[in-house]
Amino acid sequence: MGIKKLRSVFMRYALCLALTVLIVITLNVGSYLFCVSIGAIYPLTSISAAIEREKDTLQTARQIEESDIPHLCEYVLFTKDGRYKGGSIGWEYSATVWNTCMENGRTSGGAYLYSVIEREEEILILRYRMTAQFGNATLRSMFPSADWLLIVTILLEIMLSLVVISFIFGKYLGKKIDKLLTVVHKIEQQDLDFEIQKSRLFEVDQALDALDHMRLALRQSLTRQWRDDKMRQDQLSALAHDLKTPLTIIRGNAELLFDTSLSTEQRECAEYIENSSLQMQEYVQVLIEAAKSWDSYKTCMKRVSMDSLLLELKNQIDGLCAVNNISLHWDCGHYPVCITADHDLLIRMLINVLSNAVEHTPQGGEVIFEIEEHSNELFFLITDTGKGFSDEALKHATEQFFMEDDSRTSKSHYGIGLYVAASIAKKHNGKIILENSAVAGGAKVTIQISLKNPVSI
DSSP states (O other): OOOBOHHHHHHHHHHHHHHHHHHHHHHHHHHHHHHHHTTSEEOHHHHHHHHHHHHHHHHHOSSOOGGGSOTTOEEEEEETTOOEEEESSOHHHHHHHHIIIIISOOSEETTEEEEEEEOSSEEEEEEEESSOEESSHHHHHHOSOHHHHHHHHHHHHHHHHHHHHHHHHHHHHHHHHHHHHHHHHHHHTTOOOOOOOOOSBHHHHHHHHHHHHHHHHHHHHHHHHHHHHHHHHHHHHHHHHHHHHHHHHHHHHHHHHTTSOOOHHHHHHHHHHHHHHHHHHHHHHHHHHHHOOTTTOOOOOEEEEHHHHHHHHHHHHHHHHHHTTOEEEEEEOSOEEEEEEOHHHHHHHHHHHHHHHHHTSOTTOEEEEEEEEETTEEEEEEEESSOOOOHHHHHHTTSTTOOOTTSSSOTTTTTOHHHHHHHHHHHTTOEEEEEEOTTTSSEEEEEEEEOSSOEEO
16 A cells, blocks of 8 residues: 555545435436336326326316316316315415416416316316425325425435545544654653654655654754763762762861860861851752752652551651650551552651751641541641741742742752652652641641552551
8 A cells, every 4th residue: 555645535535425426316316217107206297297188188077076187186166257166275275276377377376386277167277286296195295395305315315425424534534643643742751762653644644754853853862961961960969979078077077176175266166167067068968969860760669567657757756856845746547557659768758848847846836747548549747836838938849949038948958858758749649739727827738649559457
């Protein structure tokens, strides 16, 4: 099968439609003529011919009987001066017939044709429809005009053929265009390692070729970008780790200085050295965090005991709260026995958020930790009694390096803590929701993760 052009495909379907129309007309007209030949349909000419054949008989007959009237004709009898005498046409319509034929001298009116036969002492007027009619009385009552039925049938069948052929044509084009949409979707998702399947339609294949060139160029560009980013991340991470050693030496020597006899000025300088080295270590930790690519980090999903995880988490947070003179309200009600998650990432995420809550809670305040389970989702709710999130922080606090003077972003984390927590939640098919608690008056962070094959207690 060769490659087709769109215009040739369109012409093929157009010719198919034309052939279908021709077949429809031929079959219907053939059926019509067959019905005429067997007497199932009486054309107008046959009715007129029957009247002409019976005209002499009707003129000379002693008395007009209904059986003498030609088939499919109605009749009415008048005296010479126009008085109604009888017939199959009722008296109420007789005046109209007389006025049409005798007063106005017309042989047609409305949907009817008329034939006037003058007898010796009366006038006979025949009326018949100006169209072909069915011989069967039931069909004739349902379809007064066989000609109109033929026309309507042909039109309906042509319209049906048009709909069917258009559907087939649209389905054919849809399959070809689906190949384009598939390629576009894969490129949009940056899935660039695939072979493009040709559609064998010239115009679509041209677009596919253009998309293939774009795919290759984009893959090369992204490969270079990913390689450069990885190199920068590796260099940044290596540099940060290398800085740890001299900083540790500086801090250790500064601590040793305090064990010697120092003057007030020397002790002040030693304190500057120690404080600066601590601050530099925090900067180095920020560099290490920033060097990690959370999108490419491979999670280690396994069965995690919730009791063990919560015990480990509580042991770490209890000490942090005690140092800061903050009470911890631990409310863990219904939760699964085990979940499928990355244990280390989950601990890191929860500690990041809890540490942030402790840091922004004033002494004597409270941090509330709760767990809820709904619709195969696990929720960790962390609330504090601090001043809460600012409006801007509610929108941007989970963005990397977001800093704001009045924000809840920890100064010790430099806009990384909530970003890391949000990234970890996303890797567990979840999300982080930031809000301010109307009850506690402080901030409320809800961490939602998806449960996989949970076992509830």
